[in-house]
């Protein structure tokens with residue numbers, strides 16, 4: 001199949017359903033060879049199934065190439081096997097899309113340590129582990145003098161970068177993924193690897209009840225940006241986070257240093273009451289959960 005990622009070898013994690021399935025199918029339509037990773041878990045991360053096989057069948061029915069991989073992305077050695085499976089089967093790896101995720105929502109006062117650990121593990125470690133092994137593979141290629149033009153696209157959330165009550169574990173993991181994206185972009189540029197993230201909004205089993213049914217939020221609307229970011233055309237874009245919902249794409253502008261004061265020496269805590277409230281008043285307010293700055297909604 002021909003398209004903007006023709007011949008590229010792509011891993012999509014959590015690709016059995018929802019947004020990841022949309023990525024895998026669009027990559028195949030655009031000519032990529034796809035490793036369809038998925039543990040086949042429930043929304044809360046429990047259980048496993050062969051759900052990824054159906055996506056591989058759909059891709060083959062389109063005339064594309066794909067293989068199934070059932071590794072748990074948060075298993076460090078499993079993530080190494082995932083990366084190796086792409087190289088063994090398709091001879092190379094060009095793109096890693098970290099998309100797998102789970103939810104265990106709870107207000108912080110009631111959250112258990114297990115709910116915290118499970119969500120941090122799948123999202124944060126489950127992004128780090130495949131990224132780590134893919135990056136080592138590309139560094140090896142670059143050091144051997146071979147051309148590398150590779151891509152990592154991570155998946156964050158408005159819940160993490162803007163803050164959504166009831167999702168302390170999930171939001172902390174997703175904010176961590178946004179931070180990791182910026183750092184990985186800086187570290188991997190020298191090897192020919194770009195690293196970006198998307199913060200999607202789409203109606204899937206994960207967002208039932210969170211996004212009104214019937215809202216414009218098709219999970220397949222996220223893939224076009226992810227596929228473009230994976231193409232040769234996107235070589236100059238790295239370290240960025242994009243909000244995506246339906247046809248709307250915006251750049252999530254990150255933390256930056258705002259208004260400052262400098263005494264020229266150490267402050268006495270008692271002096272700060274006359275300084276900090278005025279400083280906070282001068283600064284832009286934090287964005288709302290939808291990413292808009294209050295009073296400046298577009």
Ligand SMILES: NC(=O)c1ccc[n+]([C@@H]2O[C@H](COP(=O)([O-])OP(=O)(O)OC[C@H]3O[C@@H](n4cnc5c(N)ncnc54)[C@H](O)[C@@H]3O)[C@@H](O)[C@H]2O)c1
Pocket residue numbers: 013014015016017018019020037038039040041042043045071072073074099100101102122126155156157158199200201202203204205206207219
């Ligand atoms: N749907 C939204 O509006 C929305 C918003 C913000 C962020 N996201 C993020 O987008 C991604 C996809 O979410 P979705 O809405 O399509 O959810 P989904 O539940 O439909 O799909 C997630 C997939 O990840 C798989 N998975 C879970 N744990 C795994 C593991 N350890 N290893 C391998 N696969 C695993 C699941 O089996 C499932 O198929 C997630 O990272 C989610 O946090 C979604």
